[in-house]
Amino acid sequence: MPPHPAAAALRSPLTKITTWNVNSVRIRETHVADFLAREQPDLLLLQEIKCEEHQFPALAFSNLGYSSVIVGQKSYNGVAILHKAPVHVTHRKLPGMTEADSHSRYIEINFGDLIVGNLYLPNGNSNGDEGYAYKLEWMENLRKHAQAMLDADKNFILAGDYNVCPTDADFAPGAISKTDALVRPQTRAAFNALIWLGLTEAVRALHPAEKLYTFWDYQAGAWDRNSGLRIDHALLSPRVAEQLSAVTIHKAEREKTQPSDHVPVSVELAN
DNA sequence: ATGCCGACAATCTGTCGA
Numbered sequence: 001m002p003p004h005p006a007a008a009a010l011r012s013p014l015t016k017i018t019t020w021n022v023n024s025v026r027i028r029e030t031h032v033a034d035f036l037a038r039e040q041p042d043l044l045l046l047q048e049i050k051c052e053e054h055q056f057p058a059l060a061f062s063n064l065g066y067s068s069v070i071v072g073q074k075s076y077n078g079v080a081i082l083h084k085a086p087v088h089v090t091h092r093k094l095p096g097m098t099e100a101d102s103h104s105r106y107i108e109i110n111f112g113d114l115i116v117g118n119l120y121l122p123n124g125n126s127n128g129d130e131g132y133a134y135k136l137e138w139m140e141n142l143r144k145h146a147q148a149m150l151d152a153d154k155n156f157i158l159a160g161d162y163n164v165c166p167t168d169a170d171f172a173p174g175a176i177s178k179t180d181a182l183v184r185p186q187t188r189a190a191f192n193a194l195i196w197l198g199l200t201e202a203v204r205a206l207h208p209a210e211k212l213y214t215f216w217d218y219q220a221g222a223w224d225r226n227s228g229l230r231i232d233h234a235l236l237s238p239r240v241a242e243q244l245s246a247v248t249i250h251k252a253e254r255e256k257t258q259p260s261d262h263v264p265v266s267v268e269l270a271n
Numbered sequence: 272a273t274g275c276c277g278a279c280a281a282t283c284t285g286t287c288g289a
Contacts, residue, residue, distance in 0.1 A: 023276075024276090024277055024278080026277095027276090027277070048277095048289085050277070050278065051278090074278085074279090075277085075278050075279065075287090075288090076277095076278080076287090076288065076289090123288080123289055125288090125289075126289070127288090163289090217275075217289090218274095218275035218276050219273070219274070219276090220272090220273045220274060220275085221274065222275095258276095261275085261276080261289085
């Protein structure tokens with residue numbers, strides 16, 4: 001049964017927002033549907049859906065009471081947000097990126113008085129110097145956008161696959177090379193520039209020292225050896241950070257058959 | 272350096288990206 005229209009106007013005690021790089025939403029359709037049915041997030045932010053909008057398995061999710069807003073792309077990238085209550089799409093591309101940028105890596109919505117940006121930040125290891133420059137350009141535009149929202153006194157969350165390991169505590173020894181684009185000093189500097197605007201990184205705010213990962217490569221038995229990386233993050237504007245009540249890294253998803261290489265990360269906000 | 276995965280165009284594999 002669809003939710004009663006009045007339900008959208010009611011404030012629930014908690015808002016749960018989950019980010020998940022699914023590495024093909026068509027392959028992961030059942031895992032995503034099971035997650036929605038079990039966890040009932042208010043919003044599920046998906047990255048790497050790897051399909052165009054018309055190929056997106058929206059019906060499987062609408063059967064569970066979730067509508068979809070989608071910025072798709074053939075074969076690569078692509079982001080979407082599944083939502084129970086109505087939302088309004090504010091951006092389908094990261095502000096500042098040129099029209100020539102063909103990658104589908106950003107979608108943003110208004111969810112009540114909260115702005116929610118779902119991002120799939122470039123990995124930066126492919127396509128040589130040009131590919132890494134693209135990553136840094138993307139990060140600089142994200143910083144500018146966050147600054148503009150702070151200047152406008154907005155409440156927001158920027159969540160997704162950042163493809164950034166913020167510190168050496170955020171990867172297992174040997175899991176990544178020192179020159180990898182996920183850990184390079186310029187990458188971390190660009191991430192810190194975002195944080196230093198005054199944003200709160202949700203996982204470390206509540207679990208400052210735990211060994212926590214969100215990604216385990218398919219290769220070389222990375223999961224079995226717990227050779228993981230923490231690269232999926234949720235950054236909160238100051239007033240939203242005050243509402244942060246819990247974060248969950250849904251590690252069990254990585255045990256399933258045909259899993260994504262990333263697991264979902266949930267943040268809960270008390271109203 | 273490593274034992275992978277998914278999409279795609281084109282077969283019974285190769286390439287690209289991550």
